[in-house]
Amino acid sequence: MVSHSRVAIVGAGAVGASLAYALMFKNICSEILIVDVSPDIVKAQVLDLADAASVSHTRIRGAAPEEAGQADIIVITAGAKQRDGEPRTKLIERNYRVLKNVIGSMQPIREDAVILMVSNPVDILTHIARKLSGLPANQVIGSGTYLDTTRLCVHLGEFFDVNPQSINAFVLGEHGDSQMIAWDAATIGGQPLTSFPEYQNIDKKKVSKIVSGKAMEIIRLKGATFYGIGACAADLVHTIVLNKKVVHPVSVFVEKYGVTFSMPAKIGWEGIQHVYDVPLNKEEEERLQASADALREIEQLY
Numbered sequence: 001m002v003s004h005s006r007v008a009i010v011g012a013g014a015v016g017a018s019l020a021y022a023l024m025f026k027n028i029c030s031e032i033l034i035v036d037v038s039p040d041i042v043k044a045q046v047l048d049l050a051d052a053a054s055v056s057h058t059r060i061r062g063a064a065p066e067e068a069g070q071a072d073i074i075v076i077t078a079g080a081k082q083r084d085g086e087p088r089t090k091l092i093e094r095n096y097r098v099l100k101n102v103i104g105s106m107q108p109i110r111e112d113a114v115i116l117m118v119s120n121p122v123d124i125l126t127h128i129a130r131k132l133s134g135l136p137a138n139q140v141i142g143s144g145t146y147l148d149t150t151r152l153c154v155h156l157g158e159f160f161d162v163n164p165q166s167i168n169a170f171v172l173g174e175h176g177d178s179q180m181i182a183w184d185a186a187t188i189g190g191q192p193l194t195s196f197p198e199y200q201n202i203d204k205k206k207v208s209k210i211v212s213g214k215a216m217e218i219i220r221l222k223g224a225t226f227y228g229i230g231a232c233a234a235d236l237v238h239t240i241v242l243n244k245k246v247v248h249p250v251s252v253f254v255e256k257y258g259v260t261f262s263m264p265a266k267i268g269w270e271g272i273q274h275v276y277d278v279p280l281n282k283e284e285e286e287r288l289q290a291s292a293d294a295l296r297e298i299e300q301l302y
């Protein structure tokens with residue numbers, strides 16, 4: 001157990017519970033607080049997770065929103081999810097209301113808390129969470145394209161027959177339809193991906209489609225996605241709790257593009273410690289700008 005380690009999960013549905021489950025086995029939290037608008041869901045999830053908590057030795061309990069506002073890290077997973085065929089941006093109106101309610105009910109939020117936004121559309125909601133909470137931009141993070149990036153690295157790992165963790169590649173921009181892959185900056189063992197002979201055989205359009213379309217494929221088959229995001233969010237919490245200064249692509253306000261979306265960022269106790277500027281070719285730069293423009297237009301409405 002370490003300091004900076006009381007974590008509140010607001011929204012105890014499939015994503016919140018998967019996150020709690022992944023997090024408790026990391027054994028880094030002094031306590032995990034579960035919050036939901038439905039007392040029955042809180043009770044059920046805490047009873048079920050407590051059986052796993054006894055093996056992992058992590059204390060887990062239900063809590064009121066006011067207590068969640070005093071946690072070191074507040075992960076927000078409350079809200080509606082996409083239906084089959086529905087873009088994430090369609091969720092804005094419903095989840096804006098949920099987020100307003102969640103942030104309002106946690107006030108006063110601790111000044112040094114870090115908010116990790118997971119509910120969709122995650123980029124817009126991260127922007128709104130920052131405005132509503134009044135916390136500095138570095139303390140309000142969205143899970144962004146971290147999950148998309150893990151999907152990309154797993155795919156490339158199979159293609160190049162190398163462990164995905166040895167691939168340095170990023171999906172940038174929106175966690176949604178306008179996201180893009182920074183192909184030119186991708187490396188394996190320091191060697192640019194573009195310099196591998198196999199690179200010419202990659203169908204880049206197809207890879208982009210597989211990566212950005214994976215969530216919808218899972219939703220079509222079983223109605224929701226939760227294990228992948230649960231593991232990614234647990235990893236981000238781990239990075240913050242242990243001040244690991246690991247670089248992950250996450251949603252954050254990016255000065256250069258004047259919008260909240262994903263760029264690689266160094267993460268630690270105070271949230272974002274640095275945002276990196278990925279070298280892009282002309283076409284990639286245009287695509288990232290287009291992603292920023294699309295999101296900015298929606299951001300300005302809130």
Ligand code: 6V0
Nearest residue numbers: 011012013014015036037078079080081082118119120229
């Ligand atoms: P779910 O299983 O329906 O759970 C949502 C929970 O939120 C329910 O238990 C609700 O009771 C609760 N809730 C609603 N309003 C409030 C409120 N005001 N205060 C507290 N709790 C509330 O949905 P699921 O867990 O599957 O998804 C949650 C969110 O995560 C959705 O917006 C998804 O779109 C989003 N995801 C984000 C991903 C990402 O990569 N960022 C990935 C997958 C899902």
